[in-house]
Amino acid sequence: MATFDNVAAAxxxxxxxxxxxxxxxxVLLAIATTARDSLPGFDLVGIxxxxxxxxxxxxxxxxxxxxxxxxxxxxxxxxxxxxxMGESRKVLAPRPRSEQRWPRxxxxxxxxxxxxxxAIQLGLDDMGTLGGLNMYSTTHDDIDEDAPALAExxxxxxxxxxxxxxxxxxxxxxxxxxxxxxxxxxxLMERYQLTExxxxxxxxxxxxxxxxxxxxxxxxxxxxxxxxxxxxxxxSSSA
Numbered sequence: 270m271a272t273f274d275n276v277a278a279a280x281x282x283x284x285x286x287x288x289x290x291x292x293x294x295x296v297l298l299a300i301a302t303t304a305r306d307s308l309p310g311f312d313l314v315g316i317x318x319x320x321x322x323x324x325x326x327x328x329x330x331x332x333x334x335x336x337x338x339x340x341x342x343x344x345x346x347x348x349x350x351x352x353x354m355g356e357s358r359k360v361l362a363p364r365p366r367s368e369q370r371w372p373r374x375x376x377x378x379x380x381x382x383x384x385x386x387x388a389i390q391l392g393l394d395d396m397g398t399l400g401g402l403n404m405y406s407t408t409h410d411d412i413d414e415d416a417p418a419l420a421e422x423x424x425x426x427x428x429x430x431x432x433x434x435x436x437x438x439x440x441x442x443x444x445x446x447x448x449x450x451x452x453x454x455x456x457l458m459e460r461y462q463l464t465e466x467x468x469x470x471x472x473x474x475x476x477x478x479x480x481x482x483x484x485x486x487x488x489x490x491x492x493x494x495x496x497x498x499x500x501x502x503x504x505s506s507s508a
Contacts, residue, residue, distance in 0.1 A: 298329040300426065308416050310385070311409075311416065315402075317350060334381060338386075345374045353403075360386075365386060387420060399432060
């Protein structure tokens with residue numbers, strides 16, 4: 270049965286992810302493990318994430334069977350896990366043997382020993398759906414009445430960890446893009462004796478003409494300059 274100490278441990282792990290995003294997978298595993306140990310009736314827990322392109326991957330599992338059941342849902346395109354990441358948000362599936370909602374998934378899942386399942390969406394208001402908390406039972410046919418509310422608490426804090434990591438990733442990408450564009454502008458200014466404004470206009474025209482993103486054009490200019498620089502260095506040393 271769940272204890273306040275167990276729940277607090279999961280919350281603390283999610284909060285630490287804000288400052289240590291490199292340990293996100295460890296944090297998600299800690300939340301999944303604590304959820305497994307706290308949720309009555311569920312012996313297998315996993316956390317899935319969905320990227321901005323809609324690709325779903327399993328990021329943390331407490332048992333290899335979670336991977337198997339997750340992948341089965343992904344490959345069949347149906348199941349509580351996928352429904353929860355859509356409009357359903359929370360999906361309960363007790364006694365799946367009599368379940369009609371997922372005709373391709375359930376028969377195969379039953380062969381693995383599945384006896385009940387629950388999935389809850391991981392989401393934040395300003396980021397949308399980030400993934401799902403997936404809980405499986407090979408020991409209980411029915412779902413304890415306290416399990417859904419407690420699972421939603423774990424899901425909320427897993428979402429906090431994921432949301433923080435995504436924000437930091439976006440910030441790092443923006444900083445890298447800004448740095449590359451600045452390097453490209455410096456190269457163009459030196460090569461063609463341009464002002465910064467005219468060098469930026471050059472980049473914009475190249476981007477528009479080639480129908481290529483500005484940062485990609487900048488990366489190509491920087492890469493070309495680096496290759497030329499290495500070539501000049503090799504030529505000087507061989508001379």
